[in-house]
Amino acid sequence: MYAAILNQKLVLAVNEAEQVNRGIKKLNQDYYLCPSCRHRMILILSEDKTPFFKHFYQVxxxxxxxxxxxxxxxxxxxxxxxxxxxxxxxxxxxxxxxxxxxxxxxxxxxxxxxxxxxxxxxxxxxxxxxxxxxxxxxxxxxxxxxxxxxxxxxxxxxxxxxxxxxxxxxxxxxxxxxxxxxxxxxxxxxxxxxxxxxxxxxxxxxxxxxxFTPVKKIFKVSDIKDQKKYLQKQLVQKSKIGLKIGSLLYQLHYSIDDIPKELFLQLRKPKDASPILTFLQKKLDD
Known part of the structure; x- marks a missing residue:
């Protein structure tokens, strides 16, 4: 659609696009309305087509x-x-x-x-x-x-x-x-x-x-009680991580209480292995 209602007046997409390109107005800061249904529309800029208006779905x-x-x-x-x-x-x-x-x-x-x-x-x-x-x-x-x-x-x-x-x-x-x-x-x-x-x-x-450049933030550490409870659940359910850690604990003759508390507090990068798994594997390798 190449026209819309703005402030109760009919405006053309090509004219609105020209004002955006010249820096006179910001893109889609105005509230355009469809001449037929009176629902909101947005202005679309295109390299290979004439600028046009499109219905903006908010439902x-x-x-x-x-x-x-x-x-x-x-x-x-x-x-x-x-x-x-x-x-x-x-x-x-x-x-x-x-x-x-x-x-x-x-x-x-x-x-x-x-x-x-x-x-x-x-x-x-x-x-x-x-x-x-x-x-x-x-x-x-x-x-x-x-x-x-x-x-x-x-x-x-x-x-x-x-x-x-x-x-x-x-x-x-x-x-x-x-x-x-x-x-x-x-x-x-x-x-x-x-x-x-x-x-x-x-x-x-x-x-x-x-x-955007964020300000560095200090994150709070994990909750020991919750992390221990989660680990216990994985061991009981024999999940993938539970089986790995369970096997290492068995080979080391360790229990959950033998895992250093600070490891349960440690936050990790999203794709990094659990520090607990890394600790137990290192102990076994040594």
Whole structure:
């Protein structure tokens, strides 16, 4: 749609886009309305098409397909408004790979709203490595981080010197990007701690995200009682980690009480082995 209502007047997408490009106004800071249904619309900038308006879906329960589609468009539009060359749905490697949002042929933002196996993730990640394009994954509602992290979420983690281990989430219906950074995991369980910074999914928000440098924070340590209780549960249930630690305890003639208390307090990087497992293995090797 090439026209919308703004302040009770009809405006053209091409004219609004020109004002954004000239810096007269910020992208989608105005509240555009559909001339037909009077629902909110957003302005979409495109390199290969005339600027246009699109309905902005705010209804909860909207499906993953619409979540994925709208997230890509909003992210690409915000990048373009910052003068960055970006395209949506770009085929690469003779159509073996399709980038959700390709940035200057150097970076791909992959917006993941649907389920994704580790095998498929690794396949796509390796294809990007082949063509020297860095893939950054931004996840939808299904994959949002809470108090624990599971294996299906760990594949989306990325590392940078200033953010440490971080995780990006997108909410196109609220027009937000969330950065969860300084992610650390408890000594033995999958419980995590992290900081959160939220950015508007628009021109200014994306620029702020790229420039964001956090203040260093001291995290609280794990709770000994909870970690010991969790370890005991894993031993009883004979989980994967429980079997590993149980075997080491048996070979060393140790009990849980023989494990140094400070190890239960220790936080670790998300993909690091438990300090307890590392300690017991070292004891056995020595």
């Amino acid at each position: 909860k329960g909207t499906g993953e397909k619409e979540e994925h589609s709208q997230a890509k468009i909003l992210l690409c539009t915000a990048l373009k408004a910052n003068g960055i060359q970006a395209e949506v749905e770009v085929s690469l490697l003779d159509q073996q790979l399709r980038a959700d949002v390709l940035v200057e042929n150097k970076l791909s933002f992959e917006v993941q709203c649907a389920p994704l196996s580790e095998e498929e993730f690794n396949h796509r990640h390796q294809l990007y490595k082949q063509i020297n394009i860095k893939d950054i994954w931004i996840v939808g509602k299904r994959h949002y981080l809470k108090k624990k992290i599971n294996q299906s979420q760990e594949i989306f983690l990325r590392y940078s010197p200033k953010w440490q281990w971080y995780y990006l989430e997108i909410d196109p219906f609220k027009c937000l990007i969330r950065l969860k950074y300084n992610i650390l995991k408890a000594a033995i369980s999958s419980e995590i701690q992290y900081d959160v910074k939220t950015f508007p999914l628009d021109e200014e928000g994306v620029a702020e995200l790229f420039l």
